[in-house]
Amino acid sequence: MPDMNLILAGTGSDSLIFACALIGALGLGAQWLAWRLQAPAIVLMALAGLAAGPVWSLIFGDPLLNPSSTFGDLLRPIVSLCVAVILFEGGLILKFENLRDAGAAVRRVVFFGGPLAWLLGSLAARYAAGLDWASAIVFAGVMVVTGPTVIMPLMRQSKLSGRPAQFLKWEGIVNDPIGALFAVAAYEVIRVASHGDSIVGAGVWILAAAGIGVALGIIFGLGISRAFRAGWTPEYLKAPLIFASIILCYALAEQVEKEIGLVAVTAYGMTLANSKLADLSELRKFKEDIAVLLVSGVFVILTADLTPSIISSALNINTLLFLLVMLFVVRPLSVWIATAGTLNRKEALLLGWIAPRGIVAVAVSGLFGSLLVDLSREGRFYFSGADQIVPLAFAMVFTTVVLHGFTIGPLARKLGLARSEKPGVLLVGANSWSVEFAKALKSVKIDVIVADSNYRRLRPAREAGLDTFLGEVLSEDAEIRLDHSRFATVVALSTNDSHNALVCSQFAPEVGRHRVYQLSLSEGDETDDKSVGSSARGRTLIKRGRTYDGLIRDQYRGWNFSRTRLTEKYTLEQYLADRPKGDLVAEIRPDGTLVLLGPSREARGGDGATIISFAPDQQPQTSAPAEEPSSSDPKVGEPQKA
Template sequence: MNDLTQLSNYLAHYPALVLVLTTALIFLVGLFAQILSDKTSLPAIIFLLIFGSALGKQGLNLINPDVYSPVGTRAIIAIAVAIVVFEGGLMIDFRHLRHNLISVIGLITANVLITIVGMAWVTHHLIGIEWRISLLYAGLVSVTGPTVIAPILRRIHVSQKVKTILETEAVLVDAVGVIAAISIFNYVISGASPGQGDSLIPIFRNVLLSLVLGALCGAACAWLAKKIVQIFSPLRGEVTRLLVLTITVSAYMLGELVSHESGIAAVAVAGMIIGNTEFPHKSSIKEFKGDLTLLSITVVFLLLSASLDLNLLWRIGLKGAICVLILMLVIRPMGVFLSTAFERINWRERVFIAWLGPRGIVAASAATFFALELDAYGIPGSGIIRGMVFMTVLITVIIEGSGARYMASLLDIAPSSVLIVGGGLIGKKLIDQLKDSQKDGIILIENDPKRIESLRHLENEGVYLISADARDEKIYREKLNNVQNITTLITTSEDDWLNLRVCQIVKKMKPEVHMLSVINDVKGREVFENLGIKTINLREAAATLIYVLMDAHLTSAPSPLKHVQ
């Protein structure tokens, strides 16, 4: 006890050291949460919320956001949110989006409106929250989160259509939802009552105006980034990455200056433009932004959960949990089915999209901001807002995040796919050739951690990576639904016996799969072909190709005899 007292007295004389120690602890806890997430396949946010609450002000008080000051904490959270949303926009591919644009527009308009109206009604009547506060809560939970959606979709295999719709909705709805929330907040502090229909018109007008202004700010910043690249080209990779980070923060700042809470719309649009136009070092930029996003999520969720009053969750209790379940099982499905009614999506895909709508970093951070603003205006309800939003984040992430793989398997929404075993030179070349022309999905199994890391960027292009021993039958049962959606198997590893074993496993589960295997030793060809597996030996293939090229050259070359008289 005396040692702790002495340590406290010592740290009291060095406030900067307290900041450094708190930051180091946040990084350490965040690292542990990410490792647990990788090992358990659960979203990291679950662990971040649990650890933050346990180590926060009402727990062990080892992580205290107050050391950064309220202004500093809000600035950190704002920049982190900007980075996260920009990275989400960067990953959106317009080539896929144009085929699903109607659904996305429906999800960020009609679905948001249904969520706000529906959840305001539910919380008002079930919990007894005052109408204006119910509307504000409903506005905050109308957003899903790219911070949760993207990691979940990386762990399961779904069609490119479903992936595009969910990821694009998560990015764009953040901007719509937050601007709707700030418009509702202005309505709340105006003192108008829900019965005054005319007073609701400014909400819709402000949302539309703020979105347009934010989009223009984002487009302007993206244009500026491209101009800088053109003028000072060529730029080193490090400088280009720094430029993109600067543009991210600048777009957010400009959007906020033009119209409050338009910053999220600005960074989303800037990210989408840069991600879908010619830009140098784009793959390394995506990797860099991914690392920053991981760090941002860690910092924000630990800071927010560390400052959470846990007694609020207990006071809200079962009624609050029921409200969240109604959001998940009634309001969200209603909004999704109406929003996608005019799109060519089958009912299985609709059910999965309706299931997967976890709330994330934007909802949680905005709830903290509005709680502080309500206190500043002397309006009761700040506690219930924070408590309900955090309960919504926690329940949706735990239930929907952990159940996503089961739902995908139950609904059988995985696309017909080509399965490639081996991420070496042959496997990589195959993927490069298939990913643009292959309408079906591409799955790669590789056991070498270094190779897997070098191939991570392919996840952003729709390739499903599995880091595992391809000889483990459990992989095919649990992650590939007993290979029921596999149409073609190509084994390219340097180990012929591994290739043979994989073919045997797949053939046992689904005999009609078309199989092709690279063989390194031609002596084993007969074993493969007896099982109906087509084979190719690289040396033989190279010799054949050389012969074909020589024959083509000799055929097209002029004959030396025609000049002889």
């Protein structure tokens, strides 16, 4: 077996190629493992980099992956470009209308709580962690960020609802670029001061440079929007053009002032997000793919570049004290003071505790940590805490993800802030049949959301008073805007069977493969060589051979949904005898459990069970019992149109 360390010690090009391949394999492998295990990807990516870097060097003497040695002077520009794309992505989901809808509490946390957390965090980093003032101020600016990619899974896991859920979601989205901008401003002042220039004059110039960066980003955003609307760019070039323009925008802003490029690309993303560009939803897919690749690479590079000595020096009482102060003093105080009068006591208690750090926090910390190390080598001052920024950032990530992940559910339930009602159903694909099915579910008090990417197709659902989601449920945008705590079952009912299979594959790890459904492939056999394999599909709804086309045909023939409550006198056997034709679609068991029927999932019946069927409009032959339930319930033994 070849010695990996000898491979890395080969020629420069061979070493570089191997390092790039290893970074990609480790990063994407960690992302895949996180998806399979439903574990935080940020933790597994960090562990992958640690294994290839400091852990490998402890065992074998030299690291398997040494980014500083392999990439040399290219390392910082590579990380800077990756961070620029990550911040562009953060700006791309920040719409001003969303900030208006986020509520007073979020706005106060952003505009007042953010600077307060920066101030308190700087004190904690200086006196608890023992960093020098420069490193402490830069690092604390980044720690204002709470990651939406970490928050969303925690909210789904805890079934958090109402104002607390909205607060955590929008705080993470809005603070992503703001925390990075805090760090940019602090670093620029420190950089200028370290070279002996006037701080006042430097401050004025930095503000001017930041303004130029913002203007440049806005110009790029408006220019791309105009080009796409006017049809100046073919469809196949739009996504590559966006990516290339991010790099160009960053590079031009860097010519004005170092690190102002981060400000420019953030403004670029925000401009596009608020441009109401029709193509934006299609471009997000490409952007998400690139962002996943770059995020994976950055995490592996940053952790692999740590040395055992840096890690051991960070594992001390100061680090523990810093974590305790950040968790139990800085976060609660900044939230409580900023939101006084807008949150009740229970909400303030929960939100003052939950603040997991995510991707942006670590990526930006790694960038500015390396920049401060460079300043120490070339300037008049030595920043003793610069090399501790990355270990401290990872300590915050590991601690907050683990602690908040395990405590958010029990704490939300203890405080009465978790969703108490049973989660409902997400129907993906709006059409005449799915809308009627949704109305039938709603009539028996099952929470239901109808999702579709087409506004016109959702119109009947909106007119029927159903909750709707406009957008592609497979996109990252849906990860943020769609309330995943509201459903525990997914039914894919679009006209595209391959898309239905993708939806089921996407949601299966989250809700369980036994809770994702789609219609049969064809009216003949269940298998179809031209379609996706059954192993990649959801469970079959209704029965084999019952396809979308057949259901729509029968609906035009007059079939409709009805619901019937069974009793001891009117049993399932009598119900089936009265309705030889038709499909049994769902059963609500006496305990309120929803069961979607299909192969190997037959109705059980029983006193108090309710059957939802799709059948020709007809009255039962057997006389129903005389009891009359309340008007909100289905009549006993009698089908009711839903």
